[in-house]
Amino acid sequence: MVDKDISTLATALLERVDELAKEMTARIRSGSRDYDVVPTEDLEEACRTHLTNALHGLTAQVPVDTAAAADIGRRRALQNVPLPAVMRAYRVGVRYYWEAVALEAGSTTPVASDKLVAAASAMWGLHDSITEAMVSGYHDTVAQRLLASEHERSALVEALLDGRSMDADVLWSAAEVLGVPRTGPFTVVAAEVPQIGRQALPEVAAVLSRRGILSAWRLRPDLQLGIVYLRTSRHLDDLTEVLRQHAEHRVGVSPPYDQLSHTGDALHFAKVAMRSGDAESNAVTVFDDSPVEVATAGAPDVMARVATKVLGPVEALPADERELLLDTLDAWYGCGGSADKAAKLLYVHPNTVRTRLRRISERTGRSLTDPRGITELVLALRAVRQTPKAPSSKPAVTTKTADG
Known part of the structure; x- marks a missing residue:
C-alpha cells in the first residue's frame, strides 16, 4: 500500500535525483579510499540508479529493479573493490537517502510521522532486496574470474609440463600468472591418482601455502602434477613431509631445477621417481635420494628381464612363501x-632372517656376501616391487613357510 503523501514526496525527490546522486557520490568517496578505482561517472550513475529505483518503489510506479543492482555488483567485482567496502558504501548511501527523505518530509512536502515510519519500513525492505542482488552479482563475477584464472593457470602448467617451447616473455608471463618467481629452484611432483578424475593430493596447494610454499597443480587422468617453488632449502623437506602425510599412492619428486623452461625434463624425472616406489604402497620418492630405485625404474623393460633372470626361482614359489622371502630380503637391505x-x-x-636369506642364495645362486650378487638381487627386488600386481580371483593357498 502506497500513501499519497509519500508518493508525492518521492516524486518531488525524483526531480532532484541528479543533485542527490552527486551528493551521495561525494559521501561514499569521503568514507572509503577503496572507491578511488571507481570512475566518478560510474559511481554517480550507480547512485542515480539506486536513488531512482528506491524512489520509484515509494511511488509504486514500477517494480523494484534488482537486475540493475546485480549489474553494479558485477562492476565492483571487476574493479576489484572489496565486498566489505561495497557494503559500507551501500550503508552510507541508504543513510543519505533517508536523510533526504526525512528532510523533504519536514520542509516542502510535509508527511505525518506515522506515514514516515511506514515508509522507513518499506525502505529497509527495498534496501535488503537491492543489497542481496548486488552481493549475488558480485559473487557470481568473483566465481567466474576465479574459474577463468584457474583455467589459465591449469593451461600454463600443462604447457610447462609438456615442455613446449616458450620465449622469455611468455615464460615471465607464465611465472606471473602462476604466482611464482621467474627463476627457481623449482621441483616437479608426480602423484598417482586413486582413480580417474580424482585428485591424489586434495587441497595440497592450500596446505603448502600455509607453510609458505608456492605451487601450481594440474590433474591428468592418471596423475596429479605440481610445479613447486623451493624458496629455501628447508622447503624441500617441508614438501616431502606434506606429501608423506597426504599421499595414498606413489609420489615422485624431481631434482631441483632453476628455469621454468626445464619443467618438461623435470617431469620425466618425477615420473621415474614415482615409479621407483613399491607399486602397492604410498611411497614418496625423491629422485636424488634414491639412486638405486630410480635407476631400476628408469628402464622397466630391461629390469623386468633382470628380475625374471635373478629372482625367477623365488618367484616360482607359492605366494606366501615367496612374499616372506622377498620381504626378508627387502628388510635386510633396508x-x-x-x-x-x-x-x-x-x-x-x-x-630366522639368516635362514631365509640362505634359502634365497640357494635358489638364486647369488651370494649375499658378494657385492655383485647383492647388487643383482637388490636391483631385481626393486624391479619386482615396482611392478603392480595383477588382481587374482584365486583363493590364497596356505603352504609351509620359508623357515621350513
Whole structure:
C-alpha cells in the first residue's frame, strides 16, 4: 500500500535525483579510499540508479529493479573493490537517502510521522532486496574470474609440463600468472591418482601455502602434477613431509631445477621417481635420494628381464612363501645388511632372517656376501616391487613357510 503523501514526496525527490546522486557520490568517496578505482561517472550513475529505483518503489510506479543492482555488483567485482567496502558504501548511501527523505518530509512536502515510519519500513525492505542482488552479482563475477584464472593457470602448467617451447616473455608471463618467481629452484611432483578424475593430493596447494610454499597443480587422468617453488632449502623437506602425510599412492619428486623452461625434463624425472616406489604402497620418492630405485625404474623393460633372470626361482614359489622371502630380503637391505636389525623390524629371531636369506642364495645362486650378487638381487627386488600386481580371483593357498 502506497500513501499519497509519500508518493508525492518521492516524486518531488525524483526531480532532484541528479543533485542527490552527486551528493551521495561525494559521501561514499569521503568514507572509503577503496572507491578511488571507481570512475566518478560510474559511481554517480550507480547512485542515480539506486536513488531512482528506491524512489520509484515509494511511488509504486514500477517494480523494484534488482537486475540493475546485480549489474553494479558485477562492476565492483571487476574493479576489484572489496565486498566489505561495497557494503559500507551501500550503508552510507541508504543513510543519505533517508536523510533526504526525512528532510523533504519536514520542509516542502510535509508527511505525518506515522506515514514516515511506514515508509522507513518499506525502505529497509527495498534496501535488503537491492543489497542481496548486488552481493549475488558480485559473487557470481568473483566465481567466474576465479574459474577463468584457474583455467589459465591449469593451461600454463600443462604447457610447462609438456615442455613446449616458450620465449622469455611468455615464460615471465607464465611465472606471473602462476604466482611464482621467474627463476627457481623449482621441483616437479608426480602423484598417482586413486582413480580417474580424482585428485591424489586434495587441497595440497592450500596446505603448502600455509607453510609458505608456492605451487601450481594440474590433474591428468592418471596423475596429479605440481610445479613447486623451493624458496629455501628447508622447503624441500617441508614438501616431502606434506606429501608423506597426504599421499595414498606413489609420489615422485624431481631434482631441483632453476628455469621454468626445464619443467618438461623435470617431469620425466618425477615420473621415474614415482615409479621407483613399491607399486602397492604410498611411497614418496625423491629422485636424488634414491639412486638405486630410480635407476631400476628408469628402464622397466630391461629390469623386468633382470628380475625374471635373478629372482625367477623365488618367484616360482607359492605366494606366501615367496612374499616372506622377498620381504626378508627387502628388510635386510633396508637395514644396511644387518640381520639383527631386520629381525627386529620383522619381529623374528635373527637366525630366522639368516635362514631365509640362505634359502634365497640357494635358489638364486647369488651370494649375499658378494657385492655383485647383492647388487643383482637388490636391483631385481626393486624391479619386482615396482611392478603392480595383477588382481587374482584365486583363493590364497596356505603352504609351509620359508623357515621350513
